[in-house]
Amino acid sequence: MDFWQRKIERNRARDIEEQHRLASLGWHCITVWECQLKPKVRQQTLDSLVHTLYHIFLQDHARPYSIVEEPLMRVAEE
Numbered sequence: 001m002d003f004w005q006r007k008i009e010r011n012r013a014r015d016i017e018e019q020h021r022l023a024s025l026g027w028h029c030i031t032v033w034e035c036q037l038k039p040k041v042r043q044q045t046l047d048s049l050v051h052t053l054y055h056i057f058l059q060d061h062a063r064p065y066s067i068v069e070e071p072l073m074r075v076a077e078e
Contacts, residue, residue, distance in 0.1 A: 028056050 019029040030052060036045040 015031050019031070022029050030049065032045065032049070036042075
């Protein structure tokens with residue numbers, strides 16, 4: 001059990017670090033653990049995703065954006 005506890009804690013810490021890194025690049029991150037897709041809780045998970053995505057969409061589209069050209073990429077900027 002000790003192995004799995006450490007593994008889960010490392011995975012969570014890694015996910016948080018990656019979410020911070022991606023957020024700094026303007027991305028929204030949603031982590032869905034496999035256990036959240038089991039039949040007993042799947043609908044609740046999907047409902048939460050819909051709510052979260054709807055909130056993100058409304059929040060993002062409430063602010064004006066402009067497109068800034070950079071070499072080999074396009075970046076949306078507030």
